[in-house]
Amino acid sequence: MNMGKLKDIPKVDRPRERFLEKGPDALSKSELLAILIGSGIKGKNVKQLSGQIIRKFGNKFLDITVDDLLEISGIGEAKALQIVSALALVKRFYEEFGPKDNIVLSAQDAVSLTSDIRDKKKEYLACLYLNARNALLKKEIISIGILDKSIIHPREIFGPAVELRAAGIILLHNHPSGDVTPSKQDIGVVNKILEAGKIMGVNVIDFIIVSENDAHSFFINIQTTDKKTTHYISDGVQNSLFDLLETEQPTYTPEIKKIHKVYFSPEDRVKPGRFQLQNRRFLGNKYKLLGFIEDIVNEKCNGFSVFCDIFAGTGVVGERFNEKNIKVIANDFLASNYIPLKAFLGTSKIDLDETEKKVVLLNSLKTDRDNYFSEHFGNTYFTLENARKIGAIREKINEIAKNENEKVVLITSLLYAVDKVANTVGHYDAYRKKLDTTQPLRLLVPDFDPENNLNNEIYQRDANQLIGEISCDVLYIDPPYNSRQYSDAYHLLENLVTWEKPPVYGKAKKMDRSYIKSDYCLASAPRAFSDLISNAKCKHILISYNNTGESKDGRSNARISDEQIINVLKTRGEVDIFERDYKAFTTGKSNTDGHTERVFYCKVTK
Template identity: 45%
Template sequence: MQLTNRRYIGSKTKLLDWIFSEIKNNTQGKSFFDIFSGTGSIAERALSLYNKVIVNDILSSNKIIYEAFWGKEKINFCLINEYKNLFIALTNIEKENYFSENYGGKYFGLNDAKKIGYIREIIEENYKSKVLNKREFSILLASLIYSMDRIANTVGHYEAYRKISIKDDRFRFELIDLNDYQNKEIEIFQEDANSLAPKIYADIIFLDPPYNSRQYSRFYHVLENLVDWDKPELYGVALKPKPKNMSEYCRNGAAKVFDDLISNLKCKYIVVTYNNTYNSKSSSSQNKIKLEEIEKSLNKRGVTKIFESDYKFFNAGKTDLPNHKEYLFITEVKNEK
């Protein structure tokens, strides 16, 4: 399974060629900082172009995936394959576990949920006993995320499960496909973007922040719960834990937060993607930052060029935007920090 083989709202995978074509034609540099990394597809493409790539995302599930694909720690491939074979060979798990008790028969079939929870316990126990190092732990856990994502009873995210009859016994554990980036300098963070910005310099800083009220930590709460494995009490029909890692970019003060971030970036170029869902009929899809607010913040730092591309947006069924576009802003910074 490749890095981009995920169902994830706002993913820029299909726009990579366009985005990096404009970046290549309008910037120069050797280092690249993806400050809202999401699926990591932008960072993965950047790794083929720049000597140093820095990634950051507030979600634990995304950080684990970055560490799995790009971590520098040496791994024992024979050991990883032993676990793979063990997990593939699992048949009926009789005993219930935290994962199956909460998500079985809802987000996953009951037997599949038992397997997922059982595998998660094995990964945790072997990491705590130091049989697995951190990178090996991350690879197995990321592989579990990708494997279960293929059979989840959802519409592409985990905001809620579908109220339909679930097909069970579909889960199959597969390993992620690792590439060699040992010759690249890679730094991985899990911090609030505005707090991290003043601490990091890169020639090019790429921003794709959330622009509407959809909190990613709530959309992917099942994956976050699986990674953190604190086994909290869950609430409501959707079985969510208490809120954490909530983004200010999904609130009404997003424009001010964005302006603060832009003012503190340390770089030669700022690249921002933006989509025009401010006229959406769905309140959750409506942008919290207006196009002119983006321009105003960027123009404080330098000369800004704007590019646009037609692009199909995430649609939950309430919104119809036939003229939906993706915008790309590239600002050459004049007042470097």
């Protein structure tokens, strides 16, 4: 098999030879990477493969992970480790021995970097992003014009901080008048940024006001006279405005109300041949917590008429409050969740008798031919027979559905049937080694009451984009808790629903999922959460989150801390916390002893 090695490339184009002859500066980034990779894959030589990687990750190349590289066909674990280790080594040396000319150790150092804004006729706000050694990573203009806390949003400052993995920031602001005395607006902005910095875990080192001939450092001027220092690092310890203002910032930690009430799961009263919304396995499913959540809503949220479940998942929480006099807004940006939400909670009327006839037709399909689905997922996630039938049924649905609403219901029926015959532990991050789930595929008809859905709204949107376009009485937020992406766990269902038949990669046969990655699984989760809450138009906020137990795998640890959740919610009102012990459904890799489920409640007053 021709794997497209470097030696197979014409000699004049071989990166190794050109490197030895002309040095590294003569090579492109993809050519340098080709030397590291060494060989390509069938149908793609090593230069083409390296070019694909460079294009895919672009300016985020230095931050790629082993998992990122394993998603690329032809890159195995050993090669991925080799590339990531090389990048880590370079960054380590650069951190230790890199240029020292932009180390910002004092207010004077920071002021020396303000020459471009000191004499401006308009007000500018700039930000210095520093690493753990106070080396300048980047300087960026945040805004031009009058500085006001109502205009400056923390995401404009902390967004780049997260991307750059900055340890600290210094804000620089000019006063065209020449008077560097802080105004009320300046102080308001400083307080807002400090609050956001605590939430984001980014050190706010200083806020400096400059004019053409003068400067005012908050860091210096807040200090008491006998301890005043101009240096940001003293005795090897990083100082910041957090430390100086610590005694002036009252702390507020709400008590956790431990709930010991025993809740029984609601009984499934399903008609023969039918299925209900909760009848599938899903990570983070709140079905067994519905009583706990409902009690909190009943206690805290009187007389509401609009309930929004903005990270709906299976939709069981929204469905619990789905009544004729209550409008439910349900949203999830995964297609494999949006489609069932639309089927069970959507406003379109469905002829279930007609649907039942088509379900019978789909169940009667027989095929011994391979198709896209069986070729990729047969004898792994499903028996070959079931995989062939799943693919055939999905094709048939496109043929027989008389309209989009009927198509939604039939796809939902297929999704729920697939869950019953999948050779998995309830998700598709991997399949079980032993293929012993051999029961035949059988579709059922969804069981729901469309009379309750007349005013509902169903969305497939990014929650942070949707939040500014809707309003509700009760906002229920159940975001991903850790770094495990739902798009990784349910890639197969996304593939089946969208049915675009994309290439799949790796042992788990995952398609490209870069477009459905959640910020709530990344280091930027606190920033995304803060942005969501600040833009929410509602009367009550409830957030389901948990302590994620004691996980041996760092990927299972919570992305947003209790302190960050509380601090963000405090910007909108007082906070109550309710907690109960709960054994979670996990990916099977995490020890969740001591796991508790929490609901943070905030009555919105700000």
